[in-house]
Amino acid sequence: MNEAPIGFIDSGVGGLTVVKEALRQLPHENVVFLGDQARLPYGPRPAEQVVRFTWQMANFMRRKGIKMLVIACNTATAAALSTLKAHLDIPVVGVIVPGSRAAVKATQTGKIGVIATEGTVRSDAYAKALHRRNDQLAVTSLAAPKFVPIVESNEYTDPIAERVVRETLTPMVAAGVDTLVMGCTHYPLLRPFIQQTMGENVKLIDSGAETVSEVSVLLDYFGLANDQSGVGTRAFYTTGHPGMFKEIAADWLQLDDIAAKHADISTEADHYVEDIATPGQTIVVASSNKGKVAEIAEFFANRGVKVRGLADFPDVVPVDETGTTFQENATLKAHGYAQQLGLPVLADDSGLMVDALDGAPGVFSARYAGDAHNDAANNAKLLAELGGVPAAKRTARFRSVLVLAHPDRPEDDVVAEGSVEGRIGTLPEGDNGFGYDPFFFVPELGRTLAQLTTDEKNTISHRGNALRALGQKLDAK
Ligand SMILES: O=c1nc[nH]c2c1ncn2[C@H]1C[C@H](O)[C@@H](COP(=O)(O)OP(=O)(O)OP(=O)(O)O)O1
Numbered sequence: 001m002n003e004a005p006i007g008f009i010d011s012g013v014g015g016l017t018v019v020k021e022a023l024r025q026l027p028h029e030n031v032v033f034l035g036d037q038a039r040l041p042y043g044p045r046p047a048e049q050v051v052r053f054t055w056q057m058a059n060f061m062r063r064k065g066i067k068m069l070v071i072a073c074n075t076a077t078a079a080a081l082s083t084l085k086a087h088l089d090i091p092v093v094g095v096i097v098p099g100s101r102a103a104v105k106a107t108q109t110g111k112i113g114v115i116a117t118e119g120t121v122r123s124d125a126y127a128k129a130l131h132r133r134n135d136q137l138a139v140t141s142l143a144a145p146k147f148v149p150i151v152e153s154n155e156y157t158d159p160i161a162e163r164v165v166r167e168t169l170t171p172m173v174a175a176g177v178d179t180l181v182m183g184c185t186h187y188p189l190l191r192p193f194i195q196q197t198m199g200e201n202v203k204l205i206d207s208g209a210e211t212v213s214e215v216s217v218l219l220d221y222f223g224l225a226n227d228q229s230g231v232g233t234r235a236f237y238t239t240g241h242p243g244m245f246k247e248i249a250a251d252w253l254q255l256d257d258i259a260a261k262h263a264d265i266s267t268e269a270d271h272y273v274e275d276i277a278t279p280g281q282t283i284v285v286a287s288s289n290k291g292k293v294a295e296i297a298e299f300f301a302n303r304g305v306k307v308r309g310l311a312d313f314p315d316v317v318p319v320d321e322t323g324t325t326f327q328e329n330a331t332l333k334a335h336g337y338a339q340q341l342g343l344p345v346l347a348d349d350s351g352l353m354v355d356a357l358d359g360a361p362g363v364f365s366a367r368y369a370g371d372a373h374n375d376a377a378n379n380a381k382l383l384a385e386l387g388g389v390p391a392a393k394r395t396a397r398f399r400s401v402l403v404l405a406h407p408d409r410p411e412d413d414v415v416a417e418g419s420v421e422g423r424i425g426t427l428p429e430g431d432n433g434f435g436y437d438p439f440f441f442v443p444e445l446g447r448t449l450a451q452l453t454t455d456e457k458n459t460i461s462h463r464g465n466a467l468r469a470l471g472q473k474l475d476a477k
Pocket residue numbers: 286287288289292321348349350351352365366367373398433434435436437449461463
């Protein structure tokens with residue numbers, strides 16, 4: 001457990017100011033970061049929506065098996081900290097209390113300023129936290145909605161940033177505070193301009209940095225600190241484009257080997273769900289098709305779940321596909337293997353449906369050219385059958401039906417399906433994938449499925465779509 005990572009979540013790159021401090025104060029700890037850049041900024045959004053987005057990030061993090069969750073975002077802390085704390089059985093830390101505590105400690109005159117997003121200012125969370133400690137404090141709050149976009153667009157060192165900071169902070173300068181809380185984790189990237197505008201005597205409080213001190217205390221308190229020596233692992237995810245993220249992260253963290261990955265959290269539950277697949281969990285996929293198993297394994301790897309195929313169970317007796325529909329065959333396979341193995345089993349039955357061939361080969365896709373699984377023979381037959389059919393009439397789709405069966409609860413099947421539209425080419429293109437992939441051209445991508453990586457194929461394929469639908473059904477249960 002102590003080697004489990006600490007999870008940091010934010011609406012964007014701002015949370016990296018917290019991660020930076022964590023890498024400095026807690027270098028042995030393993031760290032996972034997620035920035036929801038695709039839906040940024042959080043500041044102007046209604047609190048109810050911020051709560052839902054924050055749950056999606058938290059559920060993504062739970063799949064990574066984190067031992068502690070840091071909400072490295074003031075807007076999300078103000079909106080969602082209490083509900084996350086109430087439901088999760090790991091420590092959850094927000095940035096507002098540590099920032100307030102540091103401000104109370106720093107002020108001499110009792111005049112404290114807070115700059116934050118509209119959402120945080122509207123919630124009044126800082127003023128409340130400060131007044132809970134000392135109701136004599138004079139608190140001036142100011143929303144700075146232009147700061148987050150400047151940081152996210154990587155312009156935080158530009159002259160334009162200097163001007164925006166100067167203009168925004170004019171009322172704060174007039175308030176005569178001696179301590180200013182940077183109540184948004186994006187703002188420390190603008191620190192030089194903020195300090196210059198406020199004057200060198202004003203103490204700036206970095207709420208994120210203060211939070212890491214709190215994390216450090218809690219790790220010891222709960223006996224969760226990682227005793228390993230050496231530098232921990234760092235994993236970075238963004239819901240946006242990894243390119244821009246990497247640039248800012250590399251600059252700010254002074255790390256040049258940042259591997260940032262795209263994360264799709266749109267299918268995560270936007271509320272608390274009790275059972276969530278965590279690392280160490282294994283799913284048995286009822287398939288002897290290596291390509292299929294590899295795709296399903298890749299999908300679940302992003303969620304921390306290991307996948308085993310039938311190749312791992314050499315004694316299992318093959319189940320015949322005697323059904324007339326994908327769903328019948330998937331059900332036969334899922335139950336046949338679940339009974340034999342005594343484990344929950346996920347089966348996929350899939351196939352290609354070509355319009356010009358009235359939906360053939362359909363459920364017979366695997367044995368189109370005979371009994372054996374012979375991709376080359378199947379593709380040759382497909383080309384022969386389509387001989388002379390012009391490109392515009394070669395429309396087709398792949399379909400996948402998934403059935404998840406439990407050995408002891410046969411009535412509890414979860415069924416999901418997905419499809420992808422395309423066109424059958426005349427020459428094979430690409431070496432990845434399996435089956436009919438080299439001939440399945442996807443017009444929107446200008447490539448065949450065999451020209452995509454497994455990850456890319458999953459984002460658009462029938463199987464990927466079916467897996468996402470399955471995930472949603474499981475989360476809703
Ligand atoms: O993404 C795909 N890319 C290319 N071809 C595909 C795909 N998805 C299904 N297909 C075609 C080929 C396969 O041979 C047949 C599925 O038949 P299907 O019975 O579901 O699978 P299978 O016999 O290969 O393995 P198993 O039954 O052990 O899971 O449809």
